[in-house]
Amino acid sequence: MSSPLAVLEAKKQQAKKNLEEIGYFSDVKIYVGMATCEIAAGSNHVMEVFQNAVKEDKSLKGVYLSQKGCAGRCNLEPTVEIYQKGKDPVKYVKVTAENAKIIIEKHIKKGEVIKEWVGK
Amino acid sequence: MEKQMFTDRFASVFGTESFFKKQKRIALKNCGLIDPENINDYIYADGYKALGTVLTKMTPKDVVETVKASGLRGRGGAGFPTGRKWELTAQQESDEKFVVCNADEGDPGAFMDRSVVEGDPHTVIEGMAIGGYAIGSSKGVVYIRAEYPLAIKRLIKAIDDARKENFLGKNILGSNFSFDIEIRYGAGAFVCGEETALIRSIEGLRGMPKSRPPFPAAKGLFGKPTLVNNVETWANISSIIVNGVDWFSSIGIDKSKGTKVFALAGKIVNTGLAEVPMGMTLREIIYDVGGGIPNGKKFKAVQTGGPSGGCLTDKMLDTKIDYESLMQAGSIMGSGGMIVIDEDSCMVNIAKFFLQFTQDESCGKCIPCREGTKRMLEILTRITDGEGKPGDIEKLEELGNVIKKASLCGLGQSAPNPVLSTIKNFREEYEEHVYQKKCRAVVCEKLITYTINDKCIGCSACRRACPVVAIKGAPKEAHSIQQELCIKCGKCFRSCKFHAIDKTSEAKEQK
Amino acid sequence: MSTVKIFINNKEYNVDSTYTIMKACDEIGIKIPRLCYHPKLSISSGCRICIVEVEGMRNFVASCSYPVSEGMKVHTNTDAIRQARKDILELILDNHPKDCNTCVRDEVCELQQLASSIGLRERKFEGVLRTPFVDASSPSIVNNHDKCILCGRCVRVCAQIQNVSAIDYANRGFNTVVVPAYNNPIAESVCTLCGQCVNICPTAALTEQNYTKDVFSLLNDKTKVKVAQIAPSVRVAIGEAFGIKPGNNMAREIVHALKLLGFDYVFDAQFSADLTIMEEASELLERLNGHGKLPMITSCSSGWMKALEQFYPELIENVSTCKSPMSMLSSVVKSYFADKIGKKPTEIANVAIMCCVAKKYEAKRPELAMEDGNPATDYVLTTRELAWMIKSAGIDFKNLKGMDFDAPLGFSTGAATIFGVSGGVMEAAVRTAYELATKSKMENIDVIAVRGNEGIKEGAININGTEIRVAVANGLGNASKLFEELKKDPNKYHFIEVMACPGGCIGGGGQPYAGIQDLPFDPKLVNERAKALYSSDEKNTIRRSHENPSIIQLYKEFFGKPLSEKSHKYLHTHYKQKFPKGILRKSGKEAK
Missing domain, CATH: 3.30.70.20 (Alpha-Beta Plaits)
Incomplete structure (x- = not known):
């Protein structure tokens, strides 16, 4: 009989596979804060913008979009993180639906970080 | 290296921000990093490794010893050594035992538990399963307030997913250990955060505390030995198991090991959740993590521990954040509320605010808390209304001390803290209110005088706004307020666009 | 028993290790003031009056719940504790109307006594009172x-x-x-x-609900014949309200006092207790012979009748159709006796002095009304209310010579006397049922098995070779336990007595306040009252209901025989399921 740790290791491999299937290891990842506080600040609208973009915009194919819990920056919510392979993650704060569209266009598509919207 | 990965992933993402630089994330290690609704995300981040380790390599006794040796103390407020609690519950002989997670976060302005459950629900489940293994229980209950619908939704999904993956249920990960978790909703009573009241509430009774002993460890839920820990405490367990006792106890100081999550609120630049190592000073957390006081205002006090805590002054800013030091300074750790107060706040009014809360939330069972807080509130209201009488401050102290020493549960025993600590540290403000009818922060409405200065252009906006026709003046000429008619509603002040109305509170001669 | 050494006020004591601080102090003769504590109830620790100082503890501890431990140093009377108790008591009084002089509990108020013993002499924290309602x-x-x-x-x-x-x-x-x-x-x-x-x-x-004012007015009403009746347990408890030791049978003094108050006739509910036995014992024998459901359950206790209708509708057919002795007597007074004195029922007013508050509700049950629609019992007073009326009318109760009950409804047997005690109805019914069924004398009529303090008692009697199994429950909590048993084995008993109050009627809700020293339903107090009833039974020359000459005469002149058509009209009633708020109707249809 295999030990619980061995069972877990198998589960971890399976989890990796599952994540792979949903594009977790993609070159571009977008995380949108979706805790109650973030939603209250409007993150659901931001999420909607990203969801529509990922679904409809062919140039964003393969981009991994996920929700996340709150990191604790109440005064700066909603927050969005963009991970691009080989680069430091960029954390946008006080994102609005409008800003989200610009972030997609400028940052994700063209790689231009919009510095004034990044949290310090 | 692997150990580093487990807890420091957060730093690699967020470490560049000043807010996060001095933070150390254990309970919140995954919050903001993973998708809370995807168990794969958690597993891939080494989730359930602690549970697997415990079930593979450790006896229940080993687990209890580990938690004991780590020096972890209850994060819900009182700071009782967690390992000792586990040991006491493990020692009980019983056909059934329960593990309870207290997620009835009720302090105004505190939301660390919500953040954990919403951002990383599996870490709570994992902690509880380990607790169940350690004390010999197969049944866990999460008591969570119904006002947290998203947290509840994510927790339900997490429990379902954990069951599917056999992290909960029968023979977890092929071992002999079985454990499952149920959710119970709290209906919003602050007192249900007190463990005996919480237990009664789970049993379907009115949430009222019972006297201890017997402690829940001996006689808890349905009379069975019960291990009650707070969300944040549970969220610490897996890291302790995976990273080891030495790692954990290297963080923090003396009798307070590890980290504590604080909800920074009030007059501070970076409001938010911060998890800092124990032993950090108040100054560091307020100025380095919190970014200081906004708008160039002066720091006046910091209130820690929520409505049960006390207010500390600028002289105490170098107090270390640990259970003993805060207690010594006249406050408490509490569940981690931290409200920063600047010069624009009236300390008497702040004390009144907190007392109003505890007074509303008193369960009504014991007399000192139920009746005493009401009388204290009456006296405080009197003082802030300018009707304070000589002797009122002393009455507050006398009542406060009786309530503190004679109340049945922690709610009552700590309810007078905000009042007693502000009297201790800001007595002169109380005295000004009582004897001079003056509120130096110009907050207490009834003590404010509105006057019109020479910036007045006679636009008449204030005259039209005044509900009691206390403002006289011809158009385009300077207006004036008839003080004997003024009801101090402040409408004129808000209507004036020319900063021509002054709001002051000066010492008044005793009648 | 293991003991621990503790120090109370600097003196060393060895006490049982399972004790609380309060119990330890009680044992050494220090009675710590208390309010919410009651030995028969779970510990609440809510009032905080019983706090003491324990060395090494940051806060005061409630002595009612805190266990003793080896070496514990307790102080019960330090300045700090005395001041804290005063403050706490003041907090209670600050939210309590200042109308002691006009309060019904003036002089018999625990709070008043507590304030006096704690010595609160000034008030500091006064504020608003709770919303009056x-x-x-x-x-x-x-x-x-x-x-x-x-x-x-x-x-x-x-x-x-x-x-x-x-x-x-x-x-x-x-x-x-x-x-x-x-x-x-x-x-x-x-x-x-x-x-x-x-x-x-x-x-x-x-x-x-106080009816003394109405009864005083009634006593001044010259158009009415005023008839009083008193329950068995009133006579052994009323003395307590006059400072007489519990356990004195004061029936003759009560009759005298009632006459002085202005009642024309004073009858005895014990007479109708005998009548109840005649009907109930006959009903039991009928049921034992296959006519009706078993076990039969008694119906004397009005609190139990209300509980039956809402909590145990499935037992309605098991309950005896006999009215309570109070309602039987009121019916007989307004029929048989009214005829005798040539009055219309409306010209008679029945006032029942009961140990019970539920009887006030029973008196208003529509199905117990007379044919003319008026209630059979006009007013019900508790023992407490009567005691107050006696005092208020200036009657020197303690020194009254005493008078006999009026004939013909004032004569009773020993069997009726013990109605007031849990098990008494059962014992009285068994005495008569046995002799009616076997047509022979029962040799030892003391049915010891159903006597005593236990919540549930069981026994068996052999009648004509059949073992009749009986059970007695006092207190509705015990009754519910007994019914649980009955669910498991419906044939376990033939006859069950249920009394709503702990100890039976002697522990009724209308009895004199016990005060701080003797707590309510203190077994000692209830025992003294019970002893007085049992000794009255023993002293009585007639101890079987069917031997009561007045009863024999009543049947001869009026009812014919037990369970006759006439007795059904005046002495029996019926019960039906009720749905107070909180009891759900089973189907939605019924709810409309």
Whole structure:
């Protein structure tokens, strides 16, 4: 009989596979804060913008979009993180639906970080 | 290296921000990093490794010893050594035992538990399963307030997913250990955060505390030995198991090991959740993590521990954040509320605010808390209304001390803290209110005088706004307020666009 | 028994290691002041009056709940403790009306006595009072919220002794009140009106609905024939209200006092207890012969009847159709006796002096009314109310010579006397049933098995070769336990006696307040009252209901025989399922 740790290791491999299937290891990842506080600040609208973009915009194919819990920056919510392979993650704060569209266009598509919207 | 990965992933993402630089994330290690609704995300981040380790390599006794040796103390407020609690519950002989997670976060302005459950629900489940293994229980209950619908939704999904993956249920990960978790909703009573009241509430009774002993460890839920820990405490367990006792106890100081999550609120630049190592000073957390006081205002006090805590002054800013030091300074750790107060706040009014809360939330069972807080509130209201009488401050102290020493549960025993600590540290403000009818922060409405200065252009906006026709003046000429008619509603002040109305509170001669 | 060494006020004692501090102090002769504590109820620790100082503890501890431990150093009377108790008591009084002089519990108020012993002499923290509210919806019990100090004894007695849970705390903090579920009026709640809450209330927050004013007016009404009747247990308890030791049978003094108050006739509910036995024993024999459901359950206790209709509708057919002795006597007075003295029933007023508050409700049950629609019993007074009326009328109760009950409804047997004690109805019924069935004398008529303090008692009697199994439950909590047993084995018993109050009628909700020294339903107090009834039974030359000459005469002149058509009309009634707020109707159709 295999030990619980061995069972877990198998589960971890399976989890990796599952994540792979949903594009977790993609070159571009977008995380949108979706805790109650973030939603209250409007993150659901931001999420909607990203969801529509990922679904409809062919140039964003393969981009991994996920929700996340709150990191604790109440005064700066909603927050969005963009991970691009080989680069430091960029954390946008006080994102609005409008800003989200610009972030997609400028940052994700063209790689231009919009510095004034990044949290310090 | 692997150990580093487990807890420091957060730093690699967020470490560049000043807010996060001095933070150390254990309970919140995954919050903001993973998708809370995807168990794969958690597993891939080494989730359930602690549970697997415990079930593979450790006896229940080993687990209890580990938690004991780590020096972890209850994060819900009182700071009782967690390992000792586990040991006491493990020692009980019983056909059934329960593990309870207290997620009835009720302090105004505190939301660390919500953040954990919403951002990383599996870490709570994992902690509880380990607790169940350690004390010999197969049944866990999460008591969570119904006002947290998203947290509840994510927790339900997490429990379902954990069951599917056999992290909960029968023979977890092929071992002999079985454990499952149920959710119970709290209906919003602050007192249900007190463990005996919480237990009664789970049993379907009115949430009222019972006297201890017997402690829940001996006689808890349905009379069975019960291990009650707070969300944040549970969220610490897996890291302790995976990273080891030495790692954990290297963080923090003396009798307070590890980290504590604080909800920074009030007059501070970076409001938010911060998890800092124990032993950090108040100054560091307020100025380095919190970014200081906004708008160039002066720091006046910091209130820690929520409505049960006390207010500390600028002289105490170098107090270390640990259970003993805060207690010594006249406050408490509490569940981690931290409200920063600047010069624009009236300390008497702040004390009144907190007392109003505890007074509303008193369960009504014991007399000192139920009746005493009401009388204290009456006296405080009197003082802030300018009707304070000589002797009122002393009455507050006398009542406060009786309530503190004679109340049945922690709610009552700590309810007078905000009042007693502000009297201790800001007595002169109380005295000004009582004897001079003056509120130096110009907050207490009834003590404010509105006057019109020479910036007045006679636009008449204030005259039209005044509900009691206390403002006289011809158009385009300077207006004036008839003080004997003024009801101090402040409408004129808000209507004036020319900063021509002054709001002051000066010492008044005793009648 | 293991002991621990503790220090109380610097003196060393060895006490049982399982004791609380309060119990240890009680044993060495220090009575720590207390309010919410009651030995028969769970410990609440809510009042904080019994706090003491324990060395090494940051806060004061409640002595009622804190266990002793080796080497513990307890101080019960330090300045700090005395001051804290004063402050706490003042907090209670600050939220309590200052109307002691006009309060029904003046002089018999636990709070008053406590204030006096704690020595509160100045008031510092006065503020607003709780919102005044009086629930006088029920004919039996009045809930006066202004006077409630939220000690919770009523809540616990209702839940833990009676298993009814009609009342509980509602709202929070300063707005906390004790009310029936969903804030319904008592009259619409599941309250069985047993009145144990009234007995145990330290103040006048829960009292009986008071009818003394109406009765004084009645006594001045020259157009009415005023008839009084007294229950068995009134006579052995009323003395307590006059400072006489519990356990004195004061029947003759009560009759005398009632006559002085202005009653024309004073009859004895014990007479109708004998009558009840005639009917009930006959009904039992009928049922044992296959006519009707078994086990048969007694129907004397009005609190139990209300509980039956709402909690145990499935047992309605098991319950004897006999009215209570009170209602039987009232019916007989307004029929048989009215004929005898040539009066119309409307010209007679029946006043029943009972140990019970639920009887006030029973008197108003429509199915117990006379043919003309008027109630058979016009007023019901508790033992307490009568004691007050006697005092108020200036009657020197202690020094009365005493008088006999009036004929013909004032003569009773020993069997009727013991109706007041749990097991008494059973014992009396067995005596008569045995002899009616076997047509022979029962040799030892003391049915010891059904006597005593236990909550549930069992016994068996051999009648004509058949073993008749009986059970007795006192207190609705015990009754519910017994019914659980019955569910498991419906044939376990033939005959069951149920009394709503602990100890039976002698522990009724209308009995004199026990005060701080003798707590309500203290076994000692109830035992003294019971002893007095048993000794009256023993001293009686006639101890079997069917041998009561007045009863024999009544059957001869009026009813014919037990269970006759006439007796069904005047002495029997029926019960039906009821749905107070909180009891769900089974189908939606019924609900409409």
